[in-house]
Structure formats: structure tokens, C-alpha cells
Amino acid sequence: MTKAHITAAFLFGTFTLVVLSMAWLSPAISADEGAPAIGGSAFAPTVPNKLPVPNNAPNGMVWIPGGEFSMGCKLPSTGYCTAATMNAVNDAQPIHRVYVDGFWMDKTDVTNEEFAKFVSATGYVTGAEIAPTKEQFPTAPAENLVAGSVVFTPTAQPVPLNDYSQWWRYVRGANWRHPTGPDSDLQGKEKYPVVQVCYTDAVAYAKWAGKRLPTEAEWEFAARGGLSGKTYAWGDELKPAGRWMANTYQGQFPVKDTGNDGFAGLAPVAQFPPNGYGLYDMAGNVWQWCSDWYRPDYYTWLKLAGVIVARNPPGPDSSYNPDDDQPQHVQRGGSFLCTDQYCTRYMMGTRGKGDFDTGNNNVGFRCVISANSWQAVVSEAARN
Ligand SMILES: [Ca+2]
Numbered sequence: 001m002t003k004a005h006i007t008a009a010f011l012f013g014t015f016t017l018v019v020l021s022m023a024w025l026s027p028a029i030s031a032d033e034g035a036p037a038i039g040g041s042a043f044a045p046t047v048p049n050k051l052p053v054p055n056n057a058p059n060g061m062v063w064i065p066g067g068e069f070s071m072g073c074k075l076p077s078t079g080y081c082t083a084a085t086m087n088a089v090n091d092a093q094p095i096h097r098v099y100v101d102g103f104w105m106d107k108t109d110v111t112n113e114e115f116a117k118f119v120s121a122t123g124y125v126t127g128a129e130i131a132p133t134k135e136q137f138p139t140a141p142a143e144n145l146v147a148g149s150v151v152f153t154p155t156a157q158p159v160p161l162n163d164y165s166q167w168w169r170y171v172r173g174a175n176w177r178h179p180t181g182p183d184s185d186l187q188g189k190e191k192y193p194v195v196q197v198c199y200t201d202a203v204a205y206a207k208w209a210g211k212r213l214p215t216e217a218e219w220e221f222a223a224r225g226g227l228s229g230k231t232y233a234w235g236d237e238l239k240p241a242g243r244w245m246a247n248t249y250q251g252q253f254p255v256k257d258t259g260n261d262g263f264a265g266l267a268p269v270a271q272f273p274p275n276g277y278g279l280y281d282m283a284g285n286v287w288q289w290c291s292d293w294y295r296p297d298y299y300t301w302l303k304l305a306g307v308i309v310a311r312n313p314p315g316p317d318s319s320y321n322p323d324d325d326q327p328q329h330v331q332r333g334g335s336f337l338c339t340d341q342y343c344t345r346y347m348m349g350t351r352g353k354g355d356f357d358t359g360n361n362n363v364g365f366r367c368v369i370s371a372n373s374w375q376a377v378v379s380e381a382a383r384n
Pocket residue numbers: 247248249250259260261262263264265336
């Protein structure tokens with residue numbers, strides 16, 4: 001999703017193409033020279049680190065042991081695959097081995113209540129609350145330079161699914177306090193995930209909290225919960241024993257969300273069972289920002305570079321998306337808008353992305369903290 005496109009259409013109906021450098025290859029990957037390349041479609045078991053769980057767990061976080069796992073996604077071996085399902089795996093291949101160190105991760109997405117504490121303590125102003133400037137959009141009429149954000153808007157009737165501008169609107173006054181516009185608020189929604197936060201906002205929160213955003217590899221290791229090669233965070237069935245396991249979209253997209261899973265639209269956090277590591281909502285509800293820049297060919301590059309096991313991969317050095325002209329960061333997990341009619345990125349290993357400066361009403365985040373960083377906090381507290 002791209003604020004630049006939606007905003008530009010709202011502001012003046014066009015935008016400028018940014019030519020991105022192709023000099024992006026990341027040197028921060030260990031490659032074993034002369035060894036056979038990773039790749040193919042085979043998943044191998046997750047091998048978690050055996051180190052004991054550190055003491056003094058941070059509040060609201062769970063220990064993710066880290067270790068080696070197979071990262072990426074392939075089409076389910078059974079069942080019907082829609083065009084959306086097939087499209088969802090394109091940038092998530094080849095399957096490749098990755099190692100991540102252990103870390104702490106928020107059990108849930110950051111809630112409105114938590115984000116409000118951050119704003120109260122710091123006076124932080126999110127991107128959606130700041131009006132676009134004449135410098136950013138020099139040809140836009142002054143009356144159109146208004147603060148706002150991008151909001152999902154159901155269509156009145158079925159529409160071809162090849163143009164997202166039909167169901168995404170730039171709404172004046174939409175921001176984290178008013179997720180779908182000025183008429184919406186957070187009354188009674190303290191435990192809902194904060195939305196309408198762009199990447200920059202998420203990073204600012206994480207820094208204030210003494211945490212950081214997860215890398216894409218950390219996120220996927222955590223989301224798999226110790227399993228390997230499963231279609232979903234919980235296994236291979238979308239609804240084991242008939243039970244919904246995530247907040248996704250039922251009904252005809254983007255006309256009517258019937259809410260068969262219990263929620264039409266956004267849900268409070270932790271309404272579905274946690275995964276194997278005790279993490280909630282690692283599929284559906286809201287997309288989650290990751291620290292990596294997005295490139296659709298990053299996994300292919302790892303293969304071509306001959307990387308056997310990518311150790312703590314930070315992602316590429318810069319963003320490149322042939323379908324979008326703005327710098328983009330990875331998002332993971334899918335949202336309450338995901339459906340096999342359009343986007344099945346609640347499937348494990350699939351990848352999403354969003355412009356760094358764009359929030360939506362289906363994008364949030366959660367934080368992590370490295371073991372050493374948390375231990376330093378604990379040690380400092382013990383000295384004082
Ligand atoms: Ca739902």
C-alpha cells in the first residue's frame with residue numbers, strides 16, 4: 001500500500017517516478033565460498049538454540065530461542081490454490097536456511113493504550129498528523145495539503161481486483177487516534193492494535209520503549225513457533241477442527257466483510273490462540289512492520305551469492321520494488337483484509353511491504369529486544 005500513490009491521486013493526480021539505485025547488495029551476510037548454493041523448495045526442520053531461557057523476562061514479552069530454520073514459502077501441497085495464493089509466494093522463494101540469535105518479542109502487537117503512553121510521555125507527532133508540504137508536493141493546490149492517511153473503504157458492488165485505489169482512500173484527518181477518519185475514535189479500543197502508524201512512527205516508539213523492530217528473519221522464525229514448512233503459523237489447515245485461528249476476511253472482497261471469524265474489521269489483540277512460542281496474531285489482524293528494506297528478489301540474491309546459512313540477515317541495503325517508486329520496508333503477517341480472493345498473506349513465509357512514510361488502518365507493529373540489550377537493562381537496574 002502506498003500513500004504516495006493514493007495521496008498523489010488525492011493531491012494532484014500524478015506522481016514522480018524515483019529511479020532507485022541497483023547497487024543494493026548487502027555485504028552483511030556470511031557466505032561459504034565454494035559451497036553449494038541454497039535453494040529449491042525443501043523445508044528442513046527448525047533447530048532451536050538449546051541455551052536456557054534467560055531470567056527476568058521483560059514485561060509482556062516472550063523468549064524466542066533463535067536457531068536455524070527454513071525461511072520462505074511454497075504453495076500448499078494439498079487443497080485449491082487461487083491466483084492470489086500463487087501470487088503470494090513469488091517473492092518468498094527460494095526456501096533457504098537462516099540462523100537468528102535468541103531474542104525477546106512482544107506477545108502482542110502494540111496496542112492503542114501502549115502507543116498513547118508513548119505519545120503522552122514524548123509529545124511525539126505521527127506522520128499522518130503532519131500535513132504534506134509544498135516542498136513534497138510542489139504542484140499540489142494549497143487546499144489539498146492536509147494531514148490524513150489511507151483508509152480501507154468497501155466498494156458498493158464487486159469490482160475487478162487489479163486496482164487497489166478502488167478500495168483505498170486518502171482520508172483527511174485519519175490518524176492513529178482516528179483510524180478511519182475524524183468520525184472514528186479509540187473509545188473502548190484500548191486493547192486494539194495501534195494502526196495508522198508508518199515505519200518511522202514504529203521505530204520512534206520502539207526506541208522510546210528501549211526496543212527495536214524485528215528483522216524479517218527474526219519475525220518469521222518467531223512466527224513459525226518451532227514448526228517447519230507449515231502453511232500457517234499453527235499447521236496446515238486453515239480452520240483446524242472448524243476453528244478460526246486468525247482474523248482474516250470472509251465475504252466478497254472488497255464489498256462486504258461478513259466477519260465469520262468473529263470480527264468484521266479490526267479485532268482487539270490476542271483473540272485467537274497463540275503460536276508455539278506464545279505469540280498472538282502472527283497471522284491476520286494487522287500487518288507488522290519489520291526493519292528490513294523490501295526487495296522482491298532478496299531471497300534469490302542469497303541463493304545466487306552462494307549463502308548456505310544466512311546468519312542474522314538484516315535484509316538488503318536499500319529498497320527496490322519494480323511496482324512502486326517509494327522506499328519500502330517489509331511488513332509481515334497479513335491483516336483482517338486478507339482473503340484468498342485477493343491476498344493470502346496470512347500464509348506462513350509470505351511477505352508484504354509498505355512505503356516507509358505510510359500508515360494504513362490495517363498496519364501495526366510489535367517490538368523485540370535482543371538478549372544482551374535486555375540483560376544490560378537488568379544489570380543497570382540492579383546497580384541503581
Ligand atoms: Ca475477520
